[in-house]
Amino acid sequence: MRIGELAERTGVSVRALRYYExxxxxxxxxxxxxxxxxxxxxxxxxxxxxxxYAAGISSASILEMxxxxxxxxxxxxxxxxxxxxxxxxxxxxxxLRGTLQQLDSVIAGAVKAHESGVPCxxx
Amino acid sequence: MRIGELAERTGVSVRALRYYExxxxxxxxxxxxxxxxxxxxxxxxxxxxxxxYAAGISSASILEMxxxxxxxxxxxxxxxxxxxxxxxxxxxxxxLRGTLQQLDSVIAGAVKAHESGVPCxxx
DNA sequence: TAGAAACCTGACGTTGACGTCAGAGGTAGC
DNA sequence: GCTACCTCTGACGTCAACGTCAGGTTTCTA
Numbered sequence: 001m002r003i004g005e006l007a008e009r010t011g012v013s014v015r016a017l018r019y020y021e022x023x024x025x026x027x028x029x030x031x032x033x034x035x036x037x038x039x040x041x042x043x044x045x046x047x048x049x050x051x052x053y054a055a056g057i058s059s060a061s062i063l064e065m066x067x068x069x070x071x072x073x074x075x076x077x078x079x080x081x082x083x084x085x086x087x088x089x090x091x092x093x094x095x096l097r098g099t100l101q102q103l104d105s106v107i108a109g110a111v112k113a114h115e116s117g118v119p120c121x122x123x
Numbered sequence: 124m125r126i127g128e129l130a131e132r133t134g135v136s137v138r139a140l141r142y143y144e145x146x147x148x149x150x151x152x153x154x155x156x157x158x159x160x161x162x163x164x165x166x167x168x169x170x171x172x173x174x175x176y177a178a179g180i181s182s183a184s185i186l187e188m189x190x191x192x193x194x195x196x197x198x199x200x201x202x203x204x205x206x207x208x209x210x211x212x213x214x215x216x217x218x219l220r221g222t223l224q225q226l227d228s229v230i231a232g233a234v235k236a237h238e239s240g241v242p243c244x245x246x
Numbered sequence: 247t248a249g250a251a252a253c254c255t256g257a258c259g260t261t262g263a264c265g266t267c268a269g270a271g272g273t274a275g276c
Numbered sequence: 277g278c279t280a281c282c283t284c285t286g287a288c289g290t291c292a293a294c295g296t297c298a299g300g301t302t303t304c305t306a
Contacts (some may be wrong), residue, residue, distance in 0.1 A: 002303090004252060014253085019294055033302055035253060048234045055225040058292075089226065094217045096212055099178040103209050107202065125273095127282060137283085156272055158283060220265060228269080 003036045010046040017046070023059045024047050025066065057085060069104075126151075126159045133169040140169070146182040148172050148189060178212050 006015045020026040021036075026034035026045060052062045065078050127128035130137045143149040144159075149168060175185045184204065191201045 002210065002253075013292060013294075015296085016161065023293095031302090033254085035302070051225055051229060053293085055222050055229065056219075077167050079230070082226065086223065086226050089219055093216055093223075095177060096219070099174060100212050100216070103178060103205060103212065104173050107205050113199065117249095119191050125283075138264060138266085141264090141284095146263095154275075156284085158272070176263085 001038050001040075001042075003038070006038050006042055006046065009043050010050070012046055012050065020046070020049060024063050025059065055085070056089060059086070124161050124163075124165075126161070128162050129169065133173070135169055135173065143169070143172060147186050150181065163207050170222055178208060179215060180208055184208070 001009075003014050003017055004035075006012075007017055010017075017026065021028060026042065026049065029033060031037055052065065057065075061081060065081065067075070067078075097107055124132075126137050128141055129135075130140055133140075140149065140172060142152060149165065149172065150164075151161055154160055174187075175189075180188075188201050188204055191198065
């Protein structure tokens with residue numbers, strides 16, 4: 001299939017697909033005239049890439065993990081990177097929980113001040 | 124203290140502190156020669172700014188709510204904004220939870236492939 | 247055999263919070 | 277008063293994952 005069909009079947013923009021190729025994440029056969037042609041497997045490939053992006057993994061890291069798909073082997077190194085990323089996501093969640101508490105205390109204080117009739121200085 | 128000391132005490136770069144001032148988030152006294160001087164309270168101020176940034180709140184919004192947050196007083200408008208940001212933080216946490224699930228499914232697939240010597244899952 | 251639709255390669259735009267550099271002046275220890 | 281470091285104001289650079297435009301070629305359809 002050509003790039004437009006792959007875009008339609010994956011829900012990813014044509015520009016994004018060209019970007020994936022630019023980053024080395026996706027390959028294509030070229031016709032005489034230079035147009036990209038893909039096999040059906042490209043659909044799964046793109047979906048995998050999207051899944052990794054959805055997990056907040058950068059292009060560079062995805063590129064590093066792709067040999068897992070290409071060779072069919074998940075190296076310990078890739079597993080380590082995945083676990084590291086998982087830890088960082090957990091940390092982000094914990095940070096946001098702290099932020100939420102901070103916001104809540106600010107809101108609570110603000111509500112109290114507001115109820116007591118103390119105005120806020122104009123910004 | 125001068126800007127270098129404030130940077131050291133808060134762990135924020137000198138450039139960032141000047142940026143905060145540029146955005147109207149932080150003020151300073153100027154010496155004859157134009158150098159910035161800060162009181163001890165600036166340390167807390169910078170930390171508060173960092174917390175709000177960590178909550179994904181933009182400079183413009185921080186500028187709008189900072190006076191109220193500092194004094195613990197808030198107009199209904201600022202209260203509304205605070206609640207909006209609280210919702211956005213909750214959403215961010217939910218998104219990250221989804222990210223964790225994505226990661227776990229990728230990790231599970233990778234582990235399985237690694238243990239069985241079977242190719243990585245197609246998606 | 248048109249003409250529309252899809253495709254190609256650059257290359258600049260987007261967004262925010264800074265990084266970094268240049269050139270000049272200020273400050274502090276000895 | 278020398279020297280090393282600190283600070284100043286611009287102003288351009290950076291990063292990520294594309295969006296979007298320009299100008300030209302290829303493919304499909306009527």
